Amino acid sequence: xxxxxxxxxxxxxxxxxxxxxxxxxxxxxxxxxxxxxxxxxxxxxxxxxxxxxxxxxxxx
Amino acid sequence: xxxxxxxxxxxxxxxxxxxxxxxxxxxxxxxxxxxxxxxxxxxxxxxxxxxxxxxxxxxxxxxxxxxxxxxxxxxxxxxxxxxxxxxxxxxxxxxxxxxxxxxxxxxxxxxxxxxxxxxxxxxxxxxxxxxxxxxxxxxxxxxxxxxxxxxxxxxxxxxxxxxxxxxxxxxxxxxxxxxxxxxxxxxxxxxxxxxxxxxxxxxxxxxxxxxxxxxxxxxxxxxxxxxxxxxxxxxxxxxxxxxxxxxxxxxxxxxxxxxxxxxxxxxxxxxxxxxxxxxxxxxxxxxxxxxxxxxxxxxxxxxxxxxxxxxxxxxxxxxxxxxxxxxxxxxxxxxxxxxxxxxxxxxxxxxxxxxxxxxx
Numbered sequence: 001x002x003x004x005x006x007x008x009x010x011x012x013x014x015x016x017x018x019x020x021x022x023x024x025x026x027x028x029x030x031x032x033x034x035x036x037x038x039x040x041x042x043x044x045x046x047x048x049x050x051x052x053x054x055x056x057x058x059x060x
Numbered sequence: 061x062x063x064x065x066x067x068x069x070x071x072x073x074x075x076x077x078x079x080x081x082x083x084x085x086x087x088x089x090x091x092x093x094x095x096x097x098x099x100x101x102x103x104x105x106x107x108x109x110x111x112x113x114x115x116x117x118x119x120x121x122x123x124x125x126x127x128x129x130x131x132x133x134x135x136x137x138x139x140x141x142x143x144x145x146x147x148x149x150x151x152x153x154x155x156x157x158x159x160x161x162x163x164x165x166x167x168x169x170x171x172x173x174x175x176x177x178x179x180x181x182x183x184x185x186x187x188x189x190x191x192x193x194x195x196x197x198x199x200x201x202x203x204x205x206x207x208x209x210x211x212x213x214x215x216x217x218x219x220x221x222x223x224x225x226x227x228x229x230x231x232x233x234x235x236x237x238x239x240x241x242x243x244x245x246x247x248x249x250x251x252x253x254x255x256x257x258x259x260x261x262x263x264x265x266x267x268x269x270x271x272x273x274x275x276x277x278x279x280x281x282x283x284x285x286x287x288x289x290x291x292x293x294x295x296x297x298x299x300x301x302x303x304x305x306x307x308x309x310x311x312x313x314x315x316x317x318x319x320x321x322x323x324x325x326x327x328x329x330x331x332x333x334x335x336x337x338x339x340x341x342x343x344x345x346x347x348x349x350x351x352x353x354x355x356x357x358x359x360x361x362x363x364x365x366x367x368x369x370x371x372x373x374x375x376x377x378x379x380x381x382x383x384x385x386x387x388x389x390x391x392x393x394x395x396x397x398x399x400x401x402x403x404x405x406x407x408x409x410x411x412x413x414x415x416x417x418x419x420x
Binding site (some may be wrong): 007008009013 | 116118119213217218219221
């Protein structure tokens, strides 16, 4: 899961309530809503390595 | 004070409630079992009935939990059927069911009461409807806020993701001024029997006054409302909803000029909106129908600058109510957060539970 960093507190609280405290997810800088498609691609490229690491369990 | 309640004991109980995290920042009324029983005696609904469950939070609110929070909010027991009806009414909103309570915009429930119960319970319907000073007006919306907080755990900075919120978020509740309205009461318009005790409720965003004591021309007046309704700042999606709480003077002026409530709605639907050039200046041109609309159009999407974009899809997008005093020609435009259900909920008769033997 990836969310913008403004919602970290809510994300952590949702993980707690769903019985998964400490659930690991990724963030991207807030805001996202006004980005152009090209800027969204840049964000995706920036976080791609972390996505791979999270999915493969290689936290570095 | 020697014979009255011990203020130190009261304060101790109030502070206990603060320590539990049960308050919205103001003191709450400590609730005993005896007080809770008096609230539950006002309804035939089972204390265990689930009013709503938020699946993703795994939290729910029962009638009993609602009663506790209504009592803490300062309601009287006889206010409780109105609280239940207000909750049922607002939960007819698609937005309320779809996560609106946790929205970054922090929408406020607008609670409108119709019928003789307005006077039976002492609802303010006239001067100062958006101000403080009247117990049911102040405590019933606060009860909804405490239900959100204490039953569902929607608290600021965590599950309540409000960016700034709406001034008076848990304090907007009044009776329609049916006596000075030239039009049928809201609940009657929504299909309930004339004279029914009813609540209508929707989630709202901005409240902005229109002060027009300047004209006797109804179209001038409606243009003034259209200007406020049509400002670009409120635009997220193409389809919007804006309502008006008309003061009696404005409503009577329009009625005297031959406008029914439906006529006013039709006029506003036709005239509220902006041309593409205005939207372009705000970066909101060519707003998409489906996706998130707050984006600027790419060059190939641009349309002629004089193309008019209407904001209000139809009559159902323009709730109208009459309230306030005759003191001046000042009305209020409000912005519906999502989409109002266009319905009213009848309030359970106050003595029904007692008559049925559930009165305790």
